[in-house]
Amino acid sequence: MPRENLIVALDVGTDKVATLVAVQDETGLKYVGKGVADNESGMIAGNVVNLEATSSAIRNSVAQAEKVSSKIIKSVYVSISGEQIRSTSGRGVVTIRGSEVAQVDIDNVISQAMTLNISGDREIVNVEIGEFVVDGRTGIRNPKGMACKKLEVEVLILTASMTMLRNLVKAVEDAKLQVAGLLVSGIASSWAVLEEDEKKLGVALVDIGGGSADIAIYSKGDPIFTASVPLGGRNITNDISRVLKIPPQEAEKIKCDKGDVNSENIPETEEVDVIEIGTNKSCKKKVRQLSAVLTPRVEEILIEVKKRLQESRKENMIQTNVVITGGTANLKNIEQLASEIFEQPVRIGRPNVDEKGTGFQDVLCSTSFSTAVGMVNYFASRDRVVFAKESESIISKIINYLKQLFIL
Ligand SMILES: Nc1ncnc2c1ncn2[C@@H]1O[C@H](COP(=O)(O)OP(=O)(O)OP(=O)(O)O)[C@@H](O)[C@H]1O
Ligand SMILES: [Mg+2]
Structure with a gap:
């Protein structure tokens, strides 16, 4: 019997809950199911604000994915995002006792790099192990067995507020699912849309969701910083609804159909039909006016992103470009506007999944699915379960996981 690994990604977003089911065996990775459920009232900017609504969206999304895949889903990898996620870099340095690097030395250097003062109300969600340095030689991925006197490592530690984490885990568990692991959304999406060369040279990913x-x-090649701005497509839709005095559903619809951040190309006379708020009557709005309403909000989001990039003090590491993904990346001409604001080349990142036989190839390649596709790629690439239950020591859990990794 070939060993088959079921990987289920649950992207609990502010706009939708996406489930993606993949099967991994010795022949590779195959996508077998997906589900999407609206989560409009469940979350605000990555935080669960309505447990019941989020849980019900999760149940709904997973039930669809079970039906499509004909698999029973018990355990899921869950995305986590929002302003409350913090990233901190750590560096470990140890002197090697023997003549070559043993597993214990790797454990020691990593645990040293992780000795951070994490306040009691925060929990480690992910630890991204960067390069090892063996006697000053950089760029080493696995130093085990190498001759060495001094071993160093770089790590990026991602923490979340305990309350936020608890509510998210509770929403998943209330849907009768187990959390197999967590992954910060920005890192997840990177695994779907960034090229290896971009990661090596230096790149920024921006996933603009709801x-x-x-x-x-x-x-x-490694993540060195993450951050989040609590603004997205929902703010754009609300602005349109408020200014044009149309219901949010109408605002959402015309935004997605006609939304453009460059009004120059829109003919002055072009109009769009909408239902007026309160009256239920159809009326016409100028597409240029739509553009004039949404563009300042998109600029605001991009300017806030730029501020975070500047505050990171890692801005000069972005040597290639900025890659934009997430549902809001579909706004017409956002690439050009972002490029002007960031003063960097910008491209739109779509997951590049060639799975024409699935029947849901379009979903797999949509920017809204970058996080879910990236989660599958991440957890399929190695068994990266790095999630601490409160009772367990996070360090020992991570060290155990890394042991498995290096023994492979
Ligand atoms: N064609 C389009 N033009 C403009 N905006 C769009 C388009 N398609 C989708 N969007 C917007 O993308 C947003 C949803 O994006 P996405 O699915 O990435 O969100 P999410 O992952 O649920 O949210 P978050 O990551 O913020 O928690 C919505 O605000 C939606 O209006
Ligand atoms: Mg998202």
Whole structure:
């Protein structure tokens, strides 16, 4: 019997809960199911604000994915995002006792790099192990067995507020699912849309969803910083609804159909039909007016992202470009506007999944699915379960996980 690994990604977003089911065996990775459920009232900017609504959206999304895949889903990998996620870099240095690097030395250097003062109300969600340095030689991925006197390592530690984490885990558990692992959204999306060369040279990823814009900076192949801006497509829709006096559903619809951040190309006379608020009557709005309403909000989001990039002090590491993904990346001409604001080349990142036989290839390639696709890629690439239950020591859990990793 071939060993088959079921990987289920649950992207609990502010706009929707996406479930993606993949099967991994010795022949590779195959996508077998997906589910999408609206989560409009469940979350605000990455935080669960309505447990029942979020849980019900999770149940709904997973039930669809079970039906499509004909699999029973018990355990899921869950995305986590929002302003409350913090990233901190750590560095470990140890002197090697023997003549070559043993597993214990790797454990020691990593646990040293992780000795951070994490306040009691925070929990480690992910630890991204960067390069090892063996006697000053950089760029080493696995130093085990190498001749060495001094071993160093770089790590990026991602923490979340305990309350936020608890509510998210509770929403998943209330849907009768187990949390197999967590992954910060910005890192997840990177695994779907960034090229290896971009990550090596230095790139920033920005996933602009419904409620937040999640950022991850990569350099030398590894994530070096993450941040999040609590603004997204929902703010754009609300502005349109308020200013044009149309219901939010109408605002959402015309935003997605006609939304453009460059009004120059829109003919002055072009109009769109909408239902007026309160009256239920159809009326016409100028597409240029729509553009004039949404563009300042998109600029605001991008300017806030730029501020986070500047505050990171890692901005000069972005040597290639900025890659924008998430549902809001579909706004027409956002690439050009972002490029002007960031003063960097910008491209739109779509998951590049060639799975024409699935029947849901379009979903797999949509920017809204970057996080879910990236989660599958991440957890399929190695068994990266790095999630601490409160009772367990996070360090020992991570060290155990890393042991498995290096023994492979
Ligand atoms: N064609 C389009 N033009 C403009 N905006 C769009 C388009 N398609 C989707 N969006 C917007 O993308 C947003 C949803 O994006 P996404 O699915 O990435 O969000 P999410 O992952 O649920 O939210 P978050 O990551 O913020 O928690 C919505 O605000 C939606 O209006
Ligand atoms: Mg998202």
